[in-house]
Amino acid sequence: MTGHDGGMTGTGLVEDDGGAGAAAAVPTPARPASISDVARAAGVSVPTVSRVLTGAARVSPERRQRVLDAIEALRYRPSATARALVSGRRDQVAVMTSETAVHGYSTTIKGVETAARAAGHPVVISVVESRDPEEIDRAVQVALQLPLAGIVVLKFDAVGVAVLDALPADVPVVAVSGEADGRHPQVVLDEESGAAELVRYLLDLGHRTVHHVAVPPSRAEDGRTTGWRRVLEAVGAEVPPVRLADSFGARSGIAIGRELGADPGVTAVFCGNDEVAMGVIRGLEEAGRRVPEDVSVVGFDDHPLAEVWRPGLTTVHQDFEALGERAFGLLAAQLAGDRRPTLSSALPWLVRRGSAAPPPAAGQSRR
Amino acid sequence: MTGHDGGMTGTGLVEDDGGAGAAAAVPTPARPASISDVARAAGVSVPTVSRVLTGAARVSPERRQRVLDAIEALRYRPSATARALVSGRRDQVAVMTSETAVHGYSTTIKGVETAARAAGHPVVISVVESRDPEEIDRAVQVALQLPLAGIVVLKFDAVGVAVLDALPADVPVVAVSGEADGRHPQVVLDEESGAAELVRYLLDLGHRTVHHVAVPPSRAEDGRTTGWRRVLEAVGAEVPPVRLADSFGARSGIAIGRELGADPGVTAVFCGNDEVAMGVIRGLEEAGRRVPEDVSVVGFDDHPLAEVWRPGLTTVHQDFEALGERAFGLLAAQLAGDRRPTLSSALPWLVRRGSAAPPPAAGQSRR
DNA sequence: CTGAAAGCGCTAACAT
DNA sequence: ATGTTAGCGCTTTCAG
Numbered sequence: 157m158t159g160h161d162g163g164m165t166g167t168g169l170v171e172d173d174g175g176a177g178a179a180a181a182v183p184t185p186a187r188p189a190s191i192s193d194v195a196r197a198a199g200v201s202v203p204t205v206s207r208v209l210t211g212a213a214r215v216s217p218e219r220r221q222r223v224l225d226a227i228e229a230l231r232y233r234p235s236a237t238a239r240a241l242v243s244g245r246r247d248q249v250a251v252m253t254s255e256t257a258v259h260g261y262s263t264t265i266k267g268v269e270t271a272a273r274a275a276g277h278p279v280v281i282s283v284v285e286s287r288d289p290e291e292i293d294r295a296v297q298v299a300l301q302l303p304l305a306g307i308v309v310l311k312f313d314a315v316g317v318a319v320l321d322a323l324p325a326d327v328p329v330v331a332v333s334g335e336a337d338g339r340h341p342q343v344v345l346d347e348e349s350g351a352a353e354l355v356r357y358l359l360d361l362g363h364r365t366v367h368h369v370a371v372p373p374s375r376a377e378d379g380r381t382t383g384w385r386r387v388l389e390a391v392g393a394e395v396p397p398v399r400l401a402d403s404f405g406a407r408s409g410i411a412i413g414r415e416l417g418a419d420p421g422v423t424a425v426f427c428g429n430d431e432v433a434m435g436v437i438r439g440l441e442e443a444g445r446r447v448p449e450d451v452s453v454v455g456f457d458d459h460p461l462a463e464v465w466r467p468g469l470t471t472v473h474q475d476f477e478a479l480g481e482r483a484f485g486l487l488a489a490q491l492a493g494d495r496r497p498t499l500s501s502a503l504p505w506l507v508r509r510g511s512a513a514p515p516p517a518a519g520q521s522r523r
Numbered sequence: 524m525t526g527h528d529g530g531m532t533g534t535g536l537v538e539d540d541g542g543a544g545a546a547a548a549v550p551t552p553a554r555p556a557s558i559s560d561v562a563r564a565a566g567v568s569v570p571t572v573s574r575v576l577t578g579a580a581r582v583s584p585e586r587r588q589r590v591l592d593a594i595e596a597l598r599y600r601p602s603a604t605a606r607a608l609v610s611g612r613r614d615q616v617a618v619m620t621s622e623t624a625v626h627g628y629s630t631t632i633k634g635v636e637t638a639a640r641a642a643g644h645p646v647v648i649s650v651v652e653s654r655d656p657e658e659i660d661r662a663v664q665v666a667l668q669l670p671l672a673g674i675v676v677l678k679f680d681a682v683g684v685a686v687l688d689a690l691p692a693d694v695p696v697v698a699v700s701g702e703a704d705g706r707h708p709q710v711v712l713d714e715e716s717g718a719a720e721l722v723r724y725l726l727d728l729g730h731r732t733v734h735h736v737a738v739p740p741s742r743a744e745d746g747r748t749t750g751w752r753r754v755l756e757a758v759g760a761e762v763p764p765v766r767l768a769d770s771f772g773a774r775s776g777i778a779i780g781r782e783l784g785a786d787p788g789v790t791a792v793f794c795g796n797d798e799v800a801m802g803v804i805r806g807l808e809e810a811g812r813r814v815p816e817d818v819s820v821v822g823f824d825d826h827p828l829a830e831v832w833r834p835g836l837t838t839v840h841q842d843f844e845a846l847g848e849r850a851f852g853l854l855a856a857q858l859a860g861d862r863r864p865t866l867s868s869a870l871p872w873l874v875r876r877g878s879a880a881p882p883p884a885a886g887q888s889r890r
Numbered sequence: 891c892t893g894a895a896a897g898c899g900c901t902a903a904c905a906t
Numbered sequence: 907a908t909g910t911t912a913g914c915g916c917t918t919t920c921a922g
Contacts, residue, residue, distance in 0.1 A: 188693070190899055201909045206901060216907060231691070236668035237607045238899035242914050246604075248647070256636065257629040266623045269650055278669055280615070280647040283636055301603035302645055303670075324598070326555070406831040431828065438831045461798065461828055464773040464805045557915055568893045573917060583891065605915035609898045 189230035197226035209234055236303070246303035249487065252282045252295065254315035258404050259431070259459050260476050261310060264332060267480020268308050275488060277305060287318045296322050306487045308332060308480075309340075313374045330486045332479060334374045336499050341486040343479055343500045347456075350472040350504035351383030354426060354454050357470075357506060362514045363424040363452065365393040369412050369436060370400050371428030380428050380456055401428065406435035413439020416451075423451050423515040430455035430462045430471055437465075437511070448513035458507050468509030475502065556597035564593035576601060603670070613670035616854065619649045619662065621682035625771050626798070626826050627843050628677060631699060634847020635675050642855060644672060654685045663689050673854045675699060675847075676707075680741045697853045699846060701741040703866050708853040710846055710867045714823075717839040717871035718750030721793060721821050724837075724873060729881045730791040730819065732760040736779055736803060737767050738795030747795050747823055768795065773802035780806020783818075790818050790882040797822035797829045797838055804832075804878070815880035825874055835876030842869065 191209075195202045200219055207213045208223045215223070226232070240246050249272045255261040265281070272279045280302060284295045296319070299307065306328035309320050316334065323329055331342040358366050368384050381398060388395045399416075401408040409427065413436035416422045427433035433455030437447050445451050448467060455462060458473035482500050489498070558576075562569045567586050574580045575590045582590070593599070607613050616639045622628040632648070639646045647669060651662045663686070666674065673695035676687050683701065690696055698709040725733050735751050748765060755762045766783075768775040776794065780803035783789045794800035800822030804814050812818050815834060822829060825840035849867050856865070
């Protein structure tokens with residue numbers, strides 16, 4: 157991560173505390189006020205304080221006010237820990253994921269967080285970097301010790317699948333994306349039809365076939381690849397071998413773009429995501445091919461930078477934020493007692509921009 | 524966010540539970556095993572179990588083994604809630620931020636998470652979208668009820684500053700980025716010198732002055748803008764009025780790029796971040812200017828896509844992930860008893876790529 | 891080395 | 907409507 161130069165300066169910036177300070181008033185109690193402190197200050201019993209806090213039962217207006225005043229005066233804040241312990245109600249939502257800074261992941265997490273926050277649930281992030289069983293086990297152990305209402309697992313990749321398998325059955329779980337497994341409530345984006353739409357669009361433009369650069373899939377083959385393959389097979393077009401990018405990043409597309417650029421038979425390329433598409437375009441241009449004049453390139457996801465890229469990247473929009481929000485919705489339904497595993501699927505949509513065009517004059521591509 | 528078409532299909536996918544199932548064995552205890560269940564199963568007292576769990580005191584090998592076996596058999600997992608309650612040790616780290624999906628933010632969060640996880644601390648994300656005092660107060664209340672070891676506040680923007688002000692003094696806090704306030708331990712990236720380096724580089728290339736597009740600052744003026752201004756003033760160059768992008772996104776740069784493109788006096792533009800720089804480049808080209816032949820454009824941050832952008836974006840690399848890791852480091856130091864507020868500063872470094880070049884032939888830019 | 895006793899801060903019955 | 911009594915699951919004295 158680091159390793160470059162970029163000198164690091166640890167500055168002392170000492171600053172005395174109990175200096176010749178202004179108001180030496182504030183005693184700063186080492187221990188925060190507890191409910192019994194409040195009860196004492198208000199001259200009521202502990203349960204009464206609890207009652208005004210939770211609204212579980214009525215309290216006379218005057219006492220109620222005294223309690224409120226005491227809370228204010230003591231800057232009292234109830235301990236979620238003690239509450240969770242005694243009531244058995246846990247409210248945290250854990251998001252288990254292999255990535256946090258990649259577009260689709262971070263945006264989905266954002267959606268989960270937004271919906272969870274609106275419903276009063278703190279969200280904790282649990283990153284599992286690899287499929288190493290020990291690492292997964294450790295992460296699961298840590299997560300299960302938290303005061304959890306439930307878990308959202310991002311199954312965009314193989315790590316997510318493995319995490320799902322390692323989770324016990326007695327915790328509310330919802331899976332996001334990937335193949336529907338029927339074991340958990342799940343939200344998906346219909347990647348297969350999105351990919352199919354994209355490939356059909358390219359074919360309609362006049363391309364004989366479409367090459368494909370896949371991103372790391374969550375199983376043998378993900379929906380994007382399947383959709384691509386199906387359409388080609390359906391129309392009887394040649395199905396070129398799949399090229400696999402070794403990450404979700406643009407860099408992995410560059411070398412592939414160069415290779416693709418060396419093959420004059422390539423007129424259209426469908427990439428597993430927009431970043432890789434950008435890398436492929438860069439590689440293609442390094443190889444002397446113009447986009448879209450010589451070869452059309454399309455991506456997937458509709459990354460925020462896809463529209464400012466030149467040429468504008470034709471892609472399929474996936475609403476990751478809504479996906480995350482729906483994931484939380486399914487979790488909430490489950491917490492509310494809804495039993496049956498549910499599958500909620502949404503359709504991505506084609507976004508036409510400048511990176512796809514008809515192939516070069518007929519015949520040229522095959523000579 | 525949503526609002527487009529993209530049909531949503533709620534599928535039933537019902538699946539019976541108590542069907543004519545295979546092994547009807549697993550009784551699935553509604554309540555998870557507790558420490559007393561383990562003690563009973565192992566034939567020891569509860570404190571003994573606790574001792575093997577925490578390693579707080581020695582336990583004879585045989586008893587120890589019996590406990591371990593019981594734990595395994597009962598699939599027992601200690602309750603972090605009960606532990607936190609009795610021991611007073613809270614371990615969660617909250618990251619309070621206004622954004623989660625923007626490069627600098629998500630990457631910093633990733634760094635915090637990585638370091639926290641390595642040290643055994645779960646991290647919870649608390650998003651505060653605006654400076655609305657009520658929203659801030661609500662977020663702070665929620666956060667403070669969590670079993671927190673401390674809080675990391677992302678102060679890349681004005682929301683972060685406000686959150687910091689709303690936090691009580693009795694919680695360990697570390698601030699990330701922004702102006703050093705001396706009240707909290709803080710990690711920063713020296714944006715001012717990064718910006719200065721960039722501007723000096725442009726001036727050395729022969730540009731008479733450098734225009735600046737700022738991103739939303741955390742205070743009146745951030746380090747990037749200050750560094751830019753200082754260098755121009757130091758060399759006696761004209762200081763053009765600052766243009767303010769209305770977000771961190773590329774889109775906000777497009778219109779500004781078009782405007783800048785209409786002014787023949789503009790030969791170099793320094794943008795507050797890479798996304799905005801990409802938007803500016805797009806706008807400039809829409810206005811008929813070439814980059815870098817007609818105008819040089821540089822960004823800030825070294826966004827992952829900066830290197831695949833065409834032309835490669837000249838920028839300043841900011842190591843956000845390391846920033847987040849250092850933030851956690853400061854928090855850990857504080858938890859370990861280190862009192863004094865500390866300022867840890869790191870230097871970003873210039874990354875030369877293709878988007879900056881000498882200005883068009885002398886005299887041309889002024890006619 | 892081990893168990894008995896106490897209690898963390900709070901809510902959930904129970905009695906009034 | 908309010909106080910009393912229990913007790914959540916665990917760690918921490920304190921005796922042995």
